[in-house]
Amino acid sequence: MKKEHKLSQKSGLPPGSLVHIGEKKSEETQITLIDYSQEELSEKKCKSPSECFSYKEKNSITWINIDGLHDVEIIESIGKHFDLHPLLLEDILNTRQRPKVEEFDNYIFFTLKMLSVGEDQNSITAEQVSFVLGKNWILSFQERPGDVFDPLRSRIRNKKSQIRGKETDYLFYRLLDTVVDNYFFVTEFISDTTEKLEEKVIENPNQDALSEIRFFKKQLLLLKRAVSPLREAVAFLYRDPNNLIHESTTRYLRDVYDHIIQANESSDNQRDTLATIMDLYHSGISNKMNQVMQVLTIISTIFIPLTFIAGIYGMNFNYMPELQWKYGYYSVWAIMVLIIFALIFFFKRKKWI
Amino acid sequence: MKKEHKLSQKSGLPPGSLVHIGEKKSEETQITLIDYSQEELSEKKCKSPSECFSYKEKNSITWINIDGLHDVEIIESIGKHFDLHPLLLEDILNTRQRPKVEEFDNYIFFTLKMLSVGEDQNSITAEQVSFVLGKNWILSFQERPGDVFDPLRSRIRNKKSQIRGKETDYLFYRLLDTVVDNYFFVTEFISDTTEKLEEKVIENPNQDALSEIRFFKKQLLLLKRAVSPLREAVAFLYRDPNNLIHESTTRYLRDVYDHIIQANESSDNQRDTLATIMDLYHSGISNKMNQVMQVLTIISTIFIPLTFIAGIYGMNFNYMPELQWKYGYYSVWAIMVLIIFALIFFFKRKKWI
Amino acid sequence: MKKEHKLSQKSGLPPGSLVHIGEKKSEETQITLIDYSQEELSEKKCKSPSECFSYKEKNSITWINIDGLHDVEIIESIGKHFDLHPLLLEDILNTRQRPKVEEFDNYIFFTLKMLSVGEDQNSITAEQVSFVLGKNWILSFQERPGDVFDPLRSRIRNKKSQIRGKETDYLFYRLLDTVVDNYFFVTEFISDTTEKLEEKVIENPNQDALSEIRFFKKQLLLLKRAVSPLREAVAFLYRDPNNLIHESTTRYLRDVYDHIIQANESSDNQRDTLATIMDLYHSGISNKMNQVMQVLTIISTIFIPLTFIAGIYGMNFNYMPELQWKYGYYSVWAIMVLIIFALIFFFKRKKWI
Amino acid sequence: MKKEHKLSQKSGLPPGSLVHIGEKKSEETQITLIDYSQEELSEKKCKSPSECFSYKEKNSITWINIDGLHDVEIIESIGKHFDLHPLLLEDILNTRQRPKVEEFDNYIFFTLKMLSVGEDQNSITAEQVSFVLGKNWILSFQERPGDVFDPLRSRIRNKKSQIRGKETDYLFYRLLDTVVDNYFFVTEFISDTTEKLEEKVIENPNQDALSEIRFFKKQLLLLKRAVSPLREAVAFLYRDPNNLIHESTTRYLRDVYDHIIQANESSDNQRDTLATIMDLYHSGISNKMNQVMQVLTIISTIFIPLTFIAGIYGMNFNYMPELQWKYGYYSVWAIMVLIIFALIFFFKRKKWI
C-alpha cells in the first residue's frame, strides 16, 4: 500500500496546517549544514534542527539542507526559527506544488522539480526541491537523501574556488543552475528514446509500440510541467534585482533562464516528434491492412472465376456437348491458364504485385 | 417535469427584474446567521430575513448564509436592507452565471461554483455560491442546504481559533479557500476515473467505453467552466488591495490563486488524457478490424485455391486421364497439403499468424 | 431572383456613396417616433423623415426608428439633418457590416446583429440593427418591420416606469440589452438541437445526420460572427464613459458585457459539442463497417472450409476409398459439425459474436 | 522559360543594390502623370522619368504612376530625384515583399498586393503596388500596365468632384481604398466557388474534387498573405496622424481598416469551409467504401452457405439416403429459399438493405 497523502485531504483545514502531501519517500529526516566564508568552512550533520540555528546569526554563509519532508515537526521548528510564513511551509510540504517563486519581506522562496532518469534507464523520476534564500543563509528542502549537489559541495570545500569569495545569492544561483543543468540529461534521454521508438514503429507498428508512445507522452508531460512554469519564475528573479539578489548575479540567472528556454523548446520538439511517431503508427497499421486486403483480393479474384468454370463442367446435365469433346478437359485448362495470366497482368499494371 | 427557468425568459424584462434562473433545488429558503468577535459568538436560524438585519450595525463580524434561491421576495428584502445593486441580485439568482468578481462602492460581489462528486461516485454536481463582502458582514447565497463550510463553522465556534482574531476579509478568504480546496476532490476523482477508463479502453474498445469518454468530456467541461474564469477573478482581488481587503490578506488570496492554477492545470491535463484515450479507442477499433480481416484473408487464401482443385476433379469430362490414375486421389491430397504449408509459411513471414 | 447587392459593387465609388448592400427585406420604409420626458409622451408614424426633425431640438428624449434600408434617399435626408458622417451612413446601409462601435464628436454609432430563431423552428435569422446615440435623441435602423423592442415600448408608455425618469444613454442601454438578451433564445435553441442531434447520430449515423451537423456548424458561425466582435465594442463603451454615456450607466453596460461573454462561451461550447458529434458520427460509421466485416468473416470462415470438404468428395476419381465406406457420408457430416463448433468457439473467444 | 529572379540571387549584394525580384510581367516601363489642383489639371505620358520631375516643385498635387519594374535604371533615377532611401527602392523592386508601411522623414512608403480574379474566372492573380506619399506628390509603382484606378482617374478629371478640393493624403486614401475594395471581388469569387465545390463533393467525392480543394487552399493562402499584414499597416496610419496624414483623413483610413478586417474574416471563414469540405470528402469516400463492403457482404453471406449445400449433394458417396428421396431435390430448394429469406430479414433488421 502506497503511503500517499492527497491534496484533497487538506480541504477544510486552516491555512498553515502542515500536512505532507505526496508519497513518503524516505524513512528519516536528515539535516546537513555547510557554513563557509572566504577563510573558514564548517560542515555538520545535525540530529535536531536546533543544532543549526546558531549559525544563522553568524556573518558567514549558511546552507542548511533538509532531506525528507514527512516529519512535520522538524519543518515546523525550522519555520519558526527562520520566521517563515505558514503558507510557505505548506508549499514546501506539498510535493504536488507547481514550480514558483515568491518574494517575502526578508527572504525569497523558490520551489522546483529535480528530474533524473531512473535507474532502470527507462523512466523519469521527479523530486521536489524548495529553496529559501535569506540574507546570509539558504535552506533547501528535498524529499529524500541523495541529490545532484555533490559537485557543488566539493567546490565549496575547495578554499580557492570562485564560490567561496561570492555571496549568498551566488550560492543560490549555483544550486538553481545545478538542478536546471540536470534537465538536459532528461531531454537527451527522451530524445534518444524517441529516436529508437521511431525506428521500432516503422519496422513493426504493433500494440507494444503504441503503449510505449503513450508512456513517453506521460514522461514528457512530467518534464513539461517541471520546466514550463520555471520560465516565469526565473525571469521574475533576473528582471527585478532586490536587496537579496545583486545586480551582478542577474546575468547568471539570465543564463539559467536561457537553459530553461532550451529545455522547454526541446520538450516541445519531442512532443512534436511523438505526434509524428503516432502518425507513423497509424500509417503503418493501415499499410499492413492494405497488404492483407491486396493478398485477399488477388487470391480471390484469380480463383473465384476458375472455380466457377470447374463448377460448370461438374454439372450433371444429360446433354452437355463439351464433355464429350476429346480435348475438352485440356481446353478448359488452357482457358484457365489464360485467365490467370490476364489477371496477373492486370494486377501488375495496378502495381498490386 | 424539471422546474427549470431559462435565461431567455428574462428577455424583455427591465434590469433588476428578479427571476430565478435554473433548476429549483430546494423546497424552503433557510437563513442562518453567525455573529462573532474575539470574545462573543451568537448563532441563529432566522425565519425571516428581517431577524438578521439588526446584526449588520454591530461591530462584530456577521455572516449570513442563505440556502435556496427560488424565493425571490426574501432575496429582494435582503438586497434592500444591505443596499445591494439590482444587477447584483439578478446575478445571484441566475445560476447560469459565470464565476466573477465585481467591486461596488461599499461591498465586493463574488460568485463561483461549488463542485462535488455526486453520491453515486460517478458524476460531478455543481452548485452556485455567491458572496457579498461588506465592511463587517458577509452574505453567502447557495442553491440548497448542505455545504462544505461545516469545518469552518466549528472553527469559528472555537474561541481560540485564529479566525476569531481576524477581520471580515479573512473570513471571506476562508470561505473562498474552502470552496476551491474542494475542487481537488473533483480533480482527483476525474484523474482516478480516466485512469480506469484508459485500461478499459485498452482491454475492450467498445461503444460503452466511447460513451464513457463522452460523459467525462462533459464533466471536465463543467470543471473547466467553474475553474477557468476564477483565475482572473481571484487575481483581481489579490492584486488590488482596497478598503475591504487588507494587504495582509492578499498573500492568502495569492495562495488560493495558486490552487486555482493547479486545479486548472489538472483539468487541462485530464483533457489531454481523454484525447489520448480517444486515440486509443480508435487504434483499438482499427486493430480489431485488422484482426478480423486477417482471419478472413488467411481462411480464404488457404481454402479458395483448394476448393478450386477439388472443383477441377469434380468435372464430368469423358476424357480426364488423372481420374483413372491409381494414386490420383492421393496425389491431389498431397498437392493440397503442400499448398497449405506453403501458404502458412507465407503468412508467418508476413507476421500475420 | 434574389435582389441582393454585393459588397464588390461599391468598388470604385467615392466614400459616402450610399448603396444598400444585402438582400432587400421589406417593401416600404417605415419611420416611427417616440418622444418622452418624465411627464409627457408622444408617439407618431412619420410619412417622411422631415416630420420627425422638429423633435430633435426639444429637451425630451427622442427615439426615431427606421424599418427598411433600401430607400437610400430617406436615409440620406436623415443623415443630413442629424449631421451624420457619410461613412456612418454607408455602414448603416451595408448589412454585411461587422458589429462595431464608433465614437464621433456629437454622437456614438453602434451596429450589431439581431438574431432570432426562424418561424420553422429550424434555423437562425439575422437582421442588422444600427443605433446612433446623440445628446437627447437615438436613431435606430433596422432591415425590416417587426422587432424585439415591443416590451420596451410599452414600458416607455407607462408613466411610472423607471425608464421615464432616466436619460438617453439609459434608453440606449435598454435597446442594446434587449437585443443581446434575445441571443439566449438562439443559444438555447442550438443547445437543444445539438442534444437531439447527438442522440440521432448515436442511433443511426447516416448521411442525413452529417448534413444536419454541417447545417448547425453554419448556424453557429452566424452566432459567433454576431457575438464575438460585440465584446470589444461594448467593453469600449463601459470602460470610457464620456459626455454621452454617464458613469452610472456603465455598470449596466458591464452587465450587457457579461451577457455577451456568456453567449459567446455558449457558442464556443456548442462548437465543441458539434466536433464531438462529428467524432461520434465517424465512430458510428466505422463501427457499422466493423459489424459488416465481422458478419462477412464469420460466414466465410465457417462455410469456405466446409465447401472445400464437400468439393473433395465431389471429385470423380475412380479410386477414392472413403466413397465406398458405409458411414462415409455421416462421418463427413460429423467432421463438418465439429469444424462449425470449433470455429464458433474461436469467434466467441475473440468476442466477435 | 520563365524570366524569374529569385530572392536568393540578391544574397551577398550590398544594401540598395537594385535587382528586380519576381516574374517580368511587362515589356516596357510606362510613366503617366496627373497633376491637379482645385482649378487646374494636366495629364501626360512621360517617355523618360525626367519629364515629370519639374512637377514635384509645383504646389499642385502630383501623382506619378510607373507601370513595369524590370527597368532598374528608371526606378533608380526616380529614386534619386525624390531622394528615396535605397532600401525603399529595393522593396519596390522585390515583388515578394510582404505588405507593410514605413515612415521616412519626408515621405511614407506603403506596399501592398492588388488582387483580381483571373480572366479564366478560375484563379486569383496578384500584383504588387507600392505607394510613396510625399508632401504634395504620390508615386505609385505597379508590375504591369492596367489597374483598378480608372474610376478614380475620371473622378479627378471631373472638376467638381470632392477629390479636387482635398489634399494629397486624401488621394492616397482613395488609392488604398480602391485596392482594398477590390478584395471583395476576390472573397465573393472564392465564396461562390467553395459553395459549388461543396455540392460537388457531396455528389461525387473523387480525386478531381480533392485537387480542386487543394487548389483553393492555395488561392486562399494568397489572399490571406495579402490581407493579413495589411491590418497592422493601415492601423499604424490611422492611429498616428503626422504631418503627411491629417487628422480628418484618419476616419477614412479607419474605414479602410474595417474593410480589411472584413476581408480577413471572410478569408478565415472560407478556410473553415474548406476544412469542412475536406471532412465531407473523407466522409464521402468512407461511405462509398461502406456501400461496397455491404454489397460484398450481402452477396457472399447469401450465396456461400447455399453453395455449400449444393456442394454436399454433389458428393459421390455410395450411400447418401437423401439422393434417393423422391422430393429430395425440391426439399433442398425449399431449404435454400428459407435461408435466403432468413438472411434478407437479418439484413433488413441491421438496416443494411
Next chain:
Amino acid sequence: MKKEHKLSQKSGLPPGSLVHIGEKKSEETQITLIDYSQEELSEKKCKSPSECFSYKEKNSITWINIDGLHDVEIIESIGKHFDLHPLLLEDILNTRQRPKVEEFDNYIFFTLKMLSVGEDQNSITAEQVSFVLGKNWILSFQERPGDVFDPLRSRIRNKKSQIRGKETDYLFYRLLDTVVDNYFFVTEFISDTTEKLEEKVIENPNQDALSEIRFFKKQLLLLKRAVSPLREAVAFLYRDPNNLIHESTTRYLRDVYDHIIQANESSDNQRDTLATIMDLYHSGISNKMNQVMQVLTIISTIFIPLTFIAGIYGMNFNYMPELQWKYGYYSVWAIMVLIIFALIFFFKRKKWI
C-alpha cells in the same frame, strides 16, 4: 564514432567552464584578421590569437574571424584579451545555443545559425556563428572554415566601396544581413522540393514518400528553430539604438528584420504545405484501398452466384427434372449471362466501373 559533446556533460561544472558542446567539425582553428579604415587595409592570417591583439587599440575597424571552436584555449585567450564575460564564451562554445542577442557594458553579443543546402542538394546543414561587436572591432566565431562572407570581404578590399566609409556597426549589419539573405536559398530549396514531393505523393503514395515527408518535416524544424528566435533578437537591436549601434544603422537592421519575417513566414507556409501533402498521402492510400475493395467486390459478386447455380446442377439427386431437359444446359448458360449483365448494369449505376 562521432566526437560529440552533449549539453548534459556540463552539468555540475561552475559557470564559465569552457567545454565545446556539439560535433567537432574542423581539425584546426584558423584566425584571420581584416583591419581597415577609409584609407588603409591590412589582412593577415594569425597563427596565435596574440598576433591580432595589437589591432584592437588602433582606431581602424578590426574584424577577427575564428574558424573552429574545439580548441578551448584559443577561445579563452581571446576572451581574456577582449575582456569577454565567461558566460558569453560558454555560449560561443555551445553549438546547441538558441539564436539570441545579449548586451554587455562594452560590447554586444549576437549568436545565430548559418544555414545552407548541403552539397548533395538534399538536406540543410546548420553552422553556428557568433558575433561580438565592440567599439571598433568585431569578433566572429564559426564552427569550421568556409563561409558566406567572401563577397563581403572583396567589397572591403575595394577602397571605393560604401563599407570603407562607414563604422563598425555597419560592418556588423552587413555580416548579419549576409547570413540572413542566405536563408532564402534554404527556403527556396525547401519550396522546390515540397512541390516535387507533392506531385510524387499524388502519383504514388508509398512508404518512400512518407519517409521523405518526415525528413522534410525535420529540415523545416531546423529552419524554424534558426529563424524564429531571430525576430526578437534583431527587433531588440533596431528598437534600442545605443552607443554601439547608431541611429542611422537601425533602418538597415529593420530591413534585416523584414527579411527574417519573410523567411519565417515562408517556413510556416511550407509547414502547412507538408500537412497538406500528408493529407494527400492518406487520401491516396485510402483511394488505393477502395480500388482494391471494388475489384474484389465486383469479381466476387459476379461469380459467387454463378458458382452457386453450377453447384445446383452438380448435385447427384436421382430425380432432378432439369437435367433431362434437352436445352437445360443452354438455359443455365442463358440465365448466367443474364445475371452477369444485370450485375454489370448495377455496378455502372453505382459508378464502380
